[in-house]
Amino acid sequence: MFCIAIANQKGGVGKTTSAINLGTALAASGHRVLLIDVDPQGNASTGLGIGHALRTRSSYDVLIDAGGLDQAVVHTAVPKLDIVPATVDLSGAEIELVELDQRTHRLHMALEQSRGEWDIVLIDCPPSLGLLTINAMVAADALLVPLQCEFFALEGLSQLLSTVERIRARFNPALSILGVALTMYDRRNRLTEQVSSDVRAVLGKVVFETVIPRNVRLSEAPSHGLPALIYDHRCSGSEAYMALARELIVRLPKVEAEVAA
Ligand code: ADP
Ligand code: MG
Numbered sequence: 001m002f003c004i005a006i007a008n009q010k011g012g013v014g015k016t017t018s019a020i021n022l023g024t025a026l027a028a029s030g031h032r033v034l035l036i037d038v039d040p041q042g043n044a045s046t047g048l049g050i051g052h053a054l055r056t057r058s059s060y061d062v063l064i065d066a067g068g069l070d071q072a073v074v075h076t077a078v079p080k081l082d083i084v085p086a087t088v089d090l091s092g093a094e095i096e097l098v099e100l101d102q103r104t105h106r107l108h109m110a111l112e113q114s115r116g117e118w119d120i121v122l123i124d125c126p127p128s129l130g131l132l133t134i135n136a137m138v139a140a141d142a143l144l145v146p147l148q149c150e151f152f153a154l155e156g157l158s159q160l161l162s163t164v165e166r167i168r169a170r171f172n173p174a175l176s177i178l179g180v181a182l183t184m185y186d187r188r189n190r191l192t193e194q195v196s197s198d199v200r201a202v203l204g205k206v207v208f209e210t211v212i213p214r215n216v217r218l219s220e221a222p223s224h225g226l227p228a229l230i231y232d233h234r235c236s237g238s239e240a241y242m243a244l245a246r247e248l249i250v251r252l253p254k255v256e257a258e259v260a261a
Helices: 015-028 043-047 059-065 090-098 106-113 131-139 153-170 190-206 216-224 236-251 254-260
Strands: 002-006 033-037 081-084 120-124 142-148 176-185 207-213
Touching: 002 015, 002 131, 015 033, 015 043, 015 081, 015 120, 015 142, 015 176, 015 216, 015 236, 033 043, 033 059, 043 216, 059 090, 059 106, 090 131, 106 131, 131 153, 142 153, 153 190, 176 190, 176 236, 190 207, 207 236, 216 236
Parallel strands: 002 120, 002 142, 033 081, 033 120, 142 176, 176 207
Antiparallel strands: none
16 A cells, blocks of 8 residues: 655645546556545545535544544545545644644554555645644655646745655655646746746656646536546546556556556
């Protein structure tokens, strides 16, 4: 099992859209995927059509109990894609966790105890660097960072990277950066081109070749409770997420590639 936290403390950069559509693309390529929604907004849960009635146990319970993950898993309409949904209770969890033992390791503990058999676990993080994101980074093997090509993109990134350094030093020395994905890419916009070449110059190979275009189908799909890859598998956004998934698979440890074969 390889666990990837999808993180960036900025909101609206494409974390959830990437979690849903990469999850779907990876499942479509034969991987057993679990998506854990740890954003109190629960957009990944809603976007995968998981209504509130289905969220009897949620990532909130998993974090508070530091266990019971398997009991919180819900199957989605996508074969091989499961989810641990989020509920609004999570918005209080940042504060409640402070009082608990092992407050940074509760998701990690829950995953360790789980008997579930997934090849890849994706964690959709909230737009902050608080305890929910820290729990995700402690539990994860690697980080995937969606980056919107806008003026302050790199500035936000340095804050994220210093958090990663702290997590490595204190809790999870093996945490790696699997890749940075440029999102909402608009080829007609000169700023996009400028920011993207700056980002590639500074970060180098860690930036995925594939860019995710700005594509209205990607933003429409969640209101139908479907991944874009099912809502319209031929739109440019869906094709880009399929390509990103292929690039991502190559970066996974060998063992994972063999599972897929
Ligand atoms: P985050 O999880 O980082 O807050 P989201 O994935 O929820 O970001 O994206 C923010 C908004 O932008 C959502 O309304 C989403 O549908 C839309 N969006 C995300 N990626 C794209 C894209 N590539 N093209 C068009 N709209 C997008
Ligand atoms: Mg989100």
